[in-house]
Amino acid sequence: MPVPPAPRTILRRCSMYYLEIDRFADMRSPVHAWDPRIKIPALLIMAFTIALLKDIRLAAMGLAFSIGLVAISRIPISFVLRRLRWVFIFLAPFVLIMPLTVPGKDIWQFSFLSVSYEGLSLVTVIFLKAVAIVLLVFPMFGTAPFHTSMKALQHLRFPTRFVQIILFTYRHIFIFFGEICRMNNAAKARGFEAKTRWHSFRTLGNFIGVLLVRSFERTERLYNAMISRGYRGELITLSTFRMTPRDSVKGAMVMAISVLLLVGDRFL
């Protein structure tokens, strides 16, 4: 039976597409084909490895690895860059302040400001490592449907409560945003404009209050729906994971690279 395309009207109307980390999970690539039960821990270890690096050259290699992996995964660069924006905003204060404040050999001076070599190299390492680690998230969680990744976590014996919290949060972000969007439309339809004035703040306060009350009531109804179907605190799922030697080889390759990076960092 042909299945019609999914109606995503609410998502589209509220431009909520960018919330979906797994938007490109349906593509084909060696990273997509990788069993998440190996992919997630392997890339997590890689992320920790990169976090431990101190040498600027090795941090650059870590970044190169991440960029390479994102390229292999074929996730569109525009999608990646739009999300990286937030990382850059977060890093901006460090980049601006650290070269000026870390003591060391001055390489540039302008009246009372001086940029130190140590500060500059330290901030470069931090920047390279941060971008490299954030980039790893895309192959890690962007190459499989989100729920598949969560099932993989459950298989890896992550605490079930933790997995359930993430799953339900993810599921409800969309309901939540749909609600915000509808309320926002309802307010706009009655002439509401968000301006810096008392009335706007009061309206926004009401928004948040109503949203909280609604979500509280929703959790109650949701919980009823769950226990009426026999829920007892466990999330039981049927899995369809299949592991092949190829999955292990990919895992071994990533591990080898991370060991090399660590060894290199120690001796360089």
Added chain:
Amino acid sequence: MSSAITIHNLTYCYPDGTEAIKDISLEISEGESVALMGPNGAGKTTLFLYLNGLLPKSSAFGKGGRGDSGSVGIVKIFGSAVDGKKPLREIRRRVGIVFQNPEDQLFCPTVFDDVAFGPLNYGLPPDAVRSRVRDALEAVGMLGFEDRVPHHLSFGEKKRVSLATILSMNPAIILLDEPTSNLDPRARRKVIQVIGDLKVTKVIATHDLEMTLELCERGIILDNGRVITDGRILDILKDKSLLEAHGLEVPYSLR
């Protein structure tokens, strides 16, 4: 015919002191299809929640007075009482509620997971779960949607998947809360067809009186927590003054 639901002098009071159900007595036999009608706030949903053992029973009346939720009366499902002593899980397996808002009912990542949720919780082996899911989705005409994400479905599709999540548990009684509300005519027609094909005891809470003509032989009007009438649906729906007194209208096809 044996009795599926027996309610004897049931009164239920919410924690805020509202008496949502007042001295209701009902008997619903196995295989019956009953329409539960009444204005908003008549107590229909409360009754459903009660039948599934979903309402808090902190204390009985007379102990703490106002501010205590509680119930008096007897409710039996296939002869076993819903009183908190017997395992409620067994009752919940046999009584399925399809809630009014499918967003509350669908909480899993995929349609398959949602329909499999009940059977898995009751410890069915994987193969049995898969065939239950298949049968349930087939019954509601949603085969092929297994891997879809619930929040990307249309409202009508969500309603049908909600029904499938209950069908997969093979309940003997299905309580449907406003199954046709907010649906366009085609989606409504589809849902009515699906419900009509179900061979279980059904109680349908609704304002869609045209639908009750198609699906039910018996009707009950509930208003302000009390049973007002209980009888043949056709007799009730022709009674203009009775319907209007309780916030309802004679269906167009009977005028």
